[in-house]
Amino acid sequence: MTALPPPTLRLDLDAEALAHNWRALDRLSGSARAGAAVKADAYGLGASKVVPILAKACARDFFVAHWSEVPEVIAHVPPSSVSVLHGPMSDADCAFARETGVRPVLNSLEQVARWRSAGGGACDLMFDTGINRLGLPLSAVSNPALQGLEVETLMSHLASADEDVAQNEQQLARFREIAAAIPAKRRSLSNSAGIALGADYAFDLTRPGLALYGGVPRGELANEIRQVAHPRAALLQVREIAAGEGVGYNAAFVARGPMRVGVVSLGYADGFLRCWGGKGALRSEGADLPLLGKVSMDMVVVDLAAAPAVREGDWVDVPYNLPTASAQCGLSQYELLTTLGRRFRR
Numbered sequence: 001m002t003a004l005p006p007p008t009l010r011l012d013l014d015a016e017a018l019a020h021n022w023r024a025l026d027r028l029s030g031s032a033r034a035g036a037a038v039k040a041d042a043y044g045l046g047a048s049k050v051v052p053i054l055a056k057a058c059a060r061d062f063f064v065a066h067w068s069e070v071p072e073v074i075a076h077v078p079p080s081s082v083s084v085l086h087g088p089m090s091d092a093d094c095a096f097a098r099e100t101g102v103r104p105v106l107n108s109l110e111q112v113a114r115w116r117s118a119g120g121g122a123c124d125l126m127f128d129t130g131i132n133r134l135g136l137p138l139s140a141v142s143n144p145a146l147q148g149l150e151v152e153t154l155m156s157h158l159a160s161a162d163e164d165v166a167q168n169e170q171q172l173a174r175f176r177e178i179a180a181a182i183p184a185k186r187r188s189l190s191n192s193a194g195i196a197l198g199a200d201y202a203f204d205l206t207r208p209g210l211a212l213y214g215g216v217p218r219g220e221l222a223n224e225i226r227q228v229a230h231p232r233a234a235l236l237q238v239r240e241i242a243a244g245e246g247v248g249y250n251a252a253f254v255a256r257g258p259m260r261v262g263v264v265s266l267g268y269a270d271g272f273l274r275c276w277g278g279k280g281a282l283r284s285e286g287a288d289l290p291l292l293g294k295v296s297m298d299m300v301v302v303d304l305a306a307a308p309a310v311r312e313g314d315w316v317d318v319p320y321n322l323p324t325a326s327a328q329c330g331l332s333q334y335e336l337l338t339t340l341g342r343r344f345r346r
């Protein structure tokens with residue numbers, strides 16, 4: 001087939017900022033090493049781009065959620081550096097882990113038994129200390145089924161590390177109890193926000209995700225973390241409209257005077273959801289281009305008053321400072337990243 005013409009959407013990844021964020025989080029983890037959560041295609045940014053950059057920055061521990069996410073990651077790093085958070089739901093999952101050499105995270109006594117009967121080997125072990133999602137209950141700590149298990153990383157996950165609440169200390173106390181009872185090469189509790197809770201929460205390995213990609217879950221990280229994802233969209237058409245004319249579906253915006261407006265190749269199918277309708281602005285060389293009317297599937301319309309020189313085919317910036325964008329549109333910083341669609345060239 002002939003080569004595809006260039007797309008009208010790009011997701012520019014600032015590799016320097018990504019490596020910087022990992023190094024900052026590694027430093028903030030104190031005596032612990034920072035790993036990297038690269039599940040969900042590295043939070044939507046593209047695992048095949050992100051993983052080599054993090055590996056070069058010296059990350060040695062990678063976390064995915066699904067088994068389907070393994071091949072893309074082990075194309076770039078040794079399988080023994082990859083953990084699969086959802087754990088083995090079947091014998092096929094166990095066989096896949098043993099053949100590839102990635103580690104399952106065992107989340108229940110059932111998964112422990114399944115892994116052992118498949119032949120076992122190095123694994124990670126997740127305890128639930130209060131989030132009530134995945135993980136063995138505290139009551140399983142002394143269960144003989146865990147004896148002799150080859151635990152590489154013993155872990156738990158914080159539910160509210162982005163807030164100052166008693167639950168953090170409660171989970172920490174429970175995790176200490178578990179860590180004292182279960183032999184493991186390494187212990188790991190903190191996600192991005194947990195790293196900002198300080199040295200007590202760091203143990204041997206931290207598991208940042210969001211903050212690697214420019215998310216700021218706690219104020220302490222604001223000056224440490226740089227923006228990584230820079231979405232850009234092309235201007236498809238410039239139009240002059242007259243007073244009284246509506247823009248987009250249901251004429252949710254009506255011009256009060258003559259206007260020069262731009263139709264941009266960015267819509268809710270690209271993860272630029274309808275919550276942005278009439279809110280905020282795209283940018284062109286520092287000038288604000290306010291969003292007009294509803295977000296369509298493949299397009300938005302912006303006011304070009306502040307950028308008289310832009311023309312069809314030019315790129316405009318989609319402001320994606322995550323804490324700011326999140327406050328503006330109401331989506332979480334996680335959602336802002338993971339919903340970015342497949343039509344962006346990464």
Ligand SMILES: *Cc1c(COP(=O)(O)O)cnc(C)c1O
Pocket residue numbers: 037039085157190191192193207208209210211
């Ligand atoms: C997603 C995830 C992380 C990373 O969390 P962030 O809040 O993105 O830093 C760490 N650990 C586990 C178990 C996870 O599921």
